[in-house]
Amino acid sequence: MKRLAFVLLCLAMLSGCQNSSTPTEAPKPKPPEVLTGRAAFQQLYVAARGWAPDTRPYQVQSGVLGTNNGRDGKAVIWNASFASASMHASKPYSWSGIDSPDAPARGVNPGTQDTFSPNNTFDIQFLKVDSDKAFEEAQKHGGEKVLKDKPDTPVIYLLDWDSSNNKLVWHVIYGNSRNMASLVVDVDASTGLYLRKE
Secondary structure, rough: OHHHHHHHHHHHHHHHHHHHHHOOOOOOOOOOOEEHHHHHHHHHHHHHHHHOOOEEEEEEEEEOOOOOOHHHEEEOOEEEEEOOOOEEEEEEEEEEEEOOOOOOEEEEEEEEOOEEOOOOOOHHHHHHHHHHHHHHHHHHHHHHHHHHHHHOOOOEEEEEOOOOOOOEEEEEOOOOOOOOEEEEEEOOOOOEEEEEOO
């Protein structure tokens, strides 16, 4: 009888300890992560190589979302498009550093494969200057004035091959799109120098 009483007492103590514990707190949402274009591109390129070993990029572009407006060459969303000559196909990939219904899931996300004739792809060896350095150069050539006059102006980065000049170019776009931009500054992605438009 004493043993039974002892076991019941132990069980009562254990259940009391379990009931008095504090409820678990909901996990706090992660803050947005921002990356430069090259850092995001490297993650996207690795994923694209898994799709096709001969893949070559032909465009990289940042996205803006909410207050994450592309300052300092960094963004919460990056999209890259890749082409495979052997597959005669292209495939987009996106990187997201934010939890939002308006953005892809955090991390690298593949898009849908499509047909493509890869004629404007570029060699990644030309990408020596990152988007943060392109932003610094663009600021010297009119960007600083745009942001001083309109501080909420988003900045978008577009990297593609300029076949007429045989250069990989960062287009630093001050505005929501290239067509509605206050200013577009082109920076050589190999040297980081401003490319004067003729």
